[in-house]
Amino acid sequence: MADAPLVPSPDADSAALTPRLLAGDRLALGRAITLVENRPDQAVLLLERLHERLGHAVRIGFTGPPGVGKSTLIAALAQRLRSEKKTVGVIAVDPTSPFTGGALLGDRIRMTEVAADPEVFVRSMATRGNLGGLARATFLAVDLLDAFGKDWVLVETVGVGQSEIDVTRGTDLTVVVLSPESGDTIQTMKSGLLESADCVAINKADRPGADALAADLEQSYHLSVRSANPPPIVRCQARDGTGVDAVREAIDSVLSRISSTNGLASRRALAWEAKIAAILRSQIVESCLESPGARSRIRSSVTASLARGASPYAGIEGLLDELLQRP
Amino acid sequence: MADAPLVPSPDADSAALTPRLLAGDRLALGRAITLVENRPDQAVLLLERLHERLGHAVRIGFTGPPGVGKSTLIAALAQRLRSEKKTVGVIAVDPTSPFTGGALLGDRIRMTEVAADPEVFVRSMATRGNLGGLARATFLAVDLLDAFGKDWVLVETVGVGQSEIDVTRGTDLTVVVLSPESGDTIQTMKSGLLESADCVAINKADRPGADALAADLEQSYHLSVRSANPPPIVRCQARDGTGVDAVREAIDSVLSRISSTNGLASRRALAWEAKIAAILRSQIVESCLESPGARSRIRSSVTASLARGASPYAGIEGLLDELLQRP
Numbered sequence: 121m122a123d124a125p126l127v128p129s130p131d132a133d134s135a136a137l138t139p140r141l142l143a144g145d146r147l148a149l150g151r152a153i154t155l156v157e158n159r160p161d162q163a164v165l166l167l168e169r170l171h172e173r174l175g176h177a178v179r180i181g182f183t184g185p186p187g188v189g190k191s192t193l194i195a196a197l198a199q200r201l202r203s204e205k206k207t208v209g210v211i212a213v214d215p216t217s218p219f220t221g222g223a224l225l226g227d228r229i230r231m232t233e234v235a236a237d238p239e240v241f242v243r244s245m246a247t248r249g250n251l252g253g254l255a256r257a258t259f260l261a262v263d264l265l266d267a268f269g270k271d272w273v274l275v276e277t278v279g280v281g282q283s284e285i286d287v288t289r290g291t292d293l294t295v296v297v298l299s300p301e302s303g304d305t306i307q308t309m310k311s312g313l314l315e316s317a318d319c320v321a322i323n324k325a326d327r328p329g330a331d332a333l334a335a336d337l338e339q340s341y342h343l344s345v346r347s348a349n350p351p352p353i354v355r356c357q358a359r360d361g362t363g364v365d366a367v368r369e370a371i372d373s374v375l376s377r378i379s380s381t382n383g384l385a386s387r388r389a390l391a392w393e394a395k396i397a398a399i400l401r402s403q404i405v406e407s408c409l410e411s412p413g414a415r416s417r418i419r420s421s422v423t424a425s426l427a428r429g430a431s432p433y434a435g436i437e438g439l440l441d442e443l444l445q446r447p
Numbered sequence: 448m449a450d451a452p453l454v455p456s457p458d459a460d461s462a463a464l465t466p467r468l469l470a471g472d473r474l475a476l477g478r479a480i481t482l483v484e485n486r487p488d489q490a491v492l493l494l495e496r497l498h499e500r501l502g503h504a505v506r507i508g509f510t511g512p513p514g515v516g517k518s519t520l521i522a523a524l525a526q527r528l529r530s531e532k533k534t535v536g537v538i539a540v541d542p543t544s545p546f547t548g549g550a551l552l553g554d555r556i557r558m559t560e561v562a563a564d565p566e567v568f569v570r571s572m573a574t575r576g577n578l579g580g581l582a583r584a585t586f587l588a589v590d591l592l593d594a595f596g597k598d599w600v601l602v603e604t605v606g607v608g609q610s611e612i613d614v615t616r617g618t619d620l621t622v623v624v625l626s627p628e629s630g631d632t633i634q635t636m637k638s639g640l641l642e643s644a645d646c647v648a649i650n651k652a653d654r655p656g657a658d659a660l661a662a663d664l665e666q667s668y669h670l671s672v673r674s675a676n677p678p679p680i681v682r683c684q685a686r687d688g689t690g691v692d693a694v695r696e697a698i699d700s701v702l703s704r705i706s707s708t709n710g711l712a713s714r715r716a717l718a719w720e721a722k723i724a725a726i727l728r729s730q731i732v733e734s735c736l737e738s739p740g741a742r743s744r745i746r747s748s749v750t751a752s753l754a755r756g757a758s759p760y761a762g763i764e765g766l767l768d769e770l771l772q773r774p
Contacts, residue, residue, distance in 0.1 A: 164760045171758035186513050392749045392759045393742075396766070400745070401736055403767055408731050409724060418727070422719045431498035432719050433491045439723070440730055444771065 133159065134166035141170065141268055146241070149268050153243055156260040160253075163260045164399065170267035175388070177209070177266035177273045180371060181291035183313065186278055188299040189323040193358035193367065194274050195234045200364050201272055202237060209265030210234075212244040213258050213277040213287055241265060255398040259290045263395075289394035292387055293318035293374055295367070296351075298337075300329030314340070317351045318378075319370045325355035325363065408443045417442060460486065461493035468497065468595055473568070476595050480570055483587040487580075490587045491726065497594035502715070504536070504593035504600045507698060508615035510640065511624035513605055516650040520624055520685035520694065521601050522561045527691050528599055529564060536592030537561075539571040540585050540604040540614055568592060582725040586617045590722075616721035619714055620645035620701055622694070625664075627656030641667070644678045645705075646697045652682035652690065735770045744769060 133155060140148035156163040167174075182190045191212065198208045235242040245257050258275065265273045277287045288294045296317040301324070314320070320337060322330055334353055341350035352370040356363025378384050408414060421439055425432040440446075460482060467475035483490040494501075509517045518539065525535045562569040572584050585602065592600045604614045615621045623644040628651070641647070647664060649657055661680055668677035679697040683690025705711050735741060748766055752759040767773075 164763065168758040168760045171756075171760075174758075389749065389753065392753065393745055396745055396749055396759055396763060397736060397742075399760075399763055400766060400770065401732055403763070404731060404735050404771065405728055407767075407771070409728055415720075415724075418720055418723055422716065422723055426716065426719065429498075431495040431501075432723055433495045433498075433726075436491065436723060436726055436730070439727060440734075443727065444731065444734070446772075 134162045137166060138169050144269065149241060149264065152264050153261050156257050156264065160256055160260065167260065167263050173267040174263055177270050179262060179273045179291040181275045181277065181288035181294040182297055183277045183288055183294060184297035188297050189358050190276050190297045193297055193321060193323055193356065194276055196358045196361055196364045197367060198234050198240055198274065200368055202239065206271040207239045207269065209270040209273040210240065210242040211258055211261050211275045213254065213275065241270065253402050255287055256402045258287050259395040259398055262290060290391045292384060295319045295321055297321045297323055298333060299324040300327045300333050318374045319351050320353045321367050322353065322355045323358050326357050330355060414443055461489045464493060465496050471596065476568060476591065479591050480588050483584050483591065487583055487587060494587065494590050494594065500594040501590055504597050506589060506600045506618040508602045508604065508618035508621045509624055510604045510615055510621060515624050515626040516685050517603050517624045520648060520650055520683065521603055523685045523688055523691045524694060525561050525567055525601065527695055529566060533598040534566045534596065536597040536600040537567065537569040538585055538588050538602045540581065540602065568597065580729050582614055583729045585614050586722040586725055589617060615643065617718045619711060622646045622648055624648045624650055625660060626651040627654045627660050645701045646678050647680045648694050649680065649682045650685050653684050657682060741770055
């Protein structure tokens with residue numbers, strides 16, 4: 121009888137999870153996503169093993185200002201996809217999302233209902249940990265859901281911070297969700313959000329201002345570099361399901377357009393670059409700045425500057441060379 | 448007559464701004480903060496020159512979930528401070544803040560009123576640019592407001608992402624703002640927010656649930672590592688000004704307690720470390736990952752992996768060594 125090795129192999133966890141994930145074990149999927157948050161190196165090893173299983177899922181990013189109803193739309197769309205017998209994974213990166221516990225009770229009940237379906241896997245990503253760790257964790261989690269066999273993976277981000285915008289680079293297409301109250305089209309334009317939209321959903325479209333918002337958007341796109349190829353602008357009321365079919369159809373039409381021009385493959389290659397860059401960024405920050413040695417070096421430099429009445433800012437160049445071990 | 452040099456000196460901008468800032472020129476302050484966003488290297492040079500002027504301002508961070516009324520409380524507190532003839536600077540890092548254009552019109556009017564006072568300088572920080580750039584920009588802007596002579600600098604963050612939590616590390620003390628609707632004390636505890644609170648303000652305290660929230664918080668602190676030293680928990684209704692004096696007094700009492708134990712100096716030394724680390728992080732990411740060479744190296748590695756059916760994840764270790772120029 122073989123004993124368990126005294127020193128576990130570095131990828132013991134990921135090795136044990138692989139067959140369970142391949143067998144469709146939901147508990148293993150939850151475990152694997154926890155690995156993403158706590159042991160990203162292990163999650164990367166796991167995904168290396170599962171590489172052949174990647175590429176099945178349609179990955180849609182949903183982004184927009186807080187309070188426009190992104191989660192409600194995702195929940196409604198997930199229900200619609202389930203009625204087509206598609207399996208669905210949801211990753212919520214938005215800290216204001218009801219999926220993550222940040223919003224009104226009414227919304228949360230709907231999320232709970234969707235999440236109770238065993239073929240819908242919902243997970244929110246914690247925002248703790250180093251900067252960039254969020255994008256890394258999200259990318260790895262989306263890949264795990266894909267490898268697990270989900271047909272669709274829906275990712276919710278609040279679309280304001282850079283890390284959240286980065287996240288949408290890892291998806292096949294981006295739906296920007298707005299509502300009449302979110303107002304400030306100009307503000308949204310300025311944020312760069314609308315430039316990268318593949319589809320715009322105006323939620324709560326029964327409220328005043330929806331027509332004006334739609335007209336504004338059409339005008340803005342007409343005057344922009346995207347005048348030849350504006351995204352579809354669809355109205356919906358996700359709370360009662362009105363217009364969710366139209367959103368579904370808009371996504372389909374964009375997907376077929378992209379696929380017919382081989383655009384999906386090139387988007388996925390770009391998504392790979394975004395994923396690899398996000399992981400490298402986290403690792404570089406961890407290795408250069410978050411080691412005990414780096415922390416104590418920064419501390420001693422600051423202390424020395426302050427002690428002689430100098431600005432700690434003046435020591436930055438030297439610290440940079442040291443931390444990067446430049447000559 | 449001396450001609451302007453053909454090649455401007457690398458710190459021409461910061462050199463020209465120094466005397467204007469020292470003379471209290473508001474336009475120069477605005478210009479300097481723009482430098483923070485677009486030319487952080489210049490802003491660092493500027494702050495090196497202004498080092499002696501740093502340390503005057505009281506720096507207070509306000510953080511909490513979206514929608515609790517952080518901006519309204521900041522506006523009310525700024526008005527209170529103005530009535531004491533203190534000058535005030537406000538930096539809004541919260542993307543959902545009415546200061547940055549993300550909320551209801553009613554709130555925004557109040558902000559506009561406060562911002563119209565020439566002794567109150569309000570600026571929102573853009574969230575574009577590289578990860579960590581936000582923390583860097585905020586720290587530099589707060590220092591500029593201090594060097595400019597503002598008595599108080601109030602910083603608003605949404606307190607959910609890591610970069611936002613980082614920002615509060617650069618302030619003298621942190622006020623966590625909650626409201627009865629923000630509910631989920633547990634969620635807030637989990638986010639680590641309450642651990643670092645120096646003061647908790649329960650805003651919209653006239654609404655149902657305020658007592659339960661206060662009791663919950665007291666109980667949580669009683670059971671926590673901070674049982675010997677819980678933060679003051681203050682109720683207010685920032686919209687009509689009720690309780691703003693109590694918040695002001697709570698801040699004062701915390702400040703005197705900290706100052707009497709020499710805690711302020713050690714907090715400011717830690718804040719310096721946080722600032723220097725944030726700047727280093729941005730610069731390391733820029734130099735290792737965002738150069739054209741780094742981008743094209745990542746691209747070619749991904750392309751090569753995909754072409755031979757391998758996982759691009761497998762190339763990460765090698766890329767890491769290359770980008771850090773490790774042997």
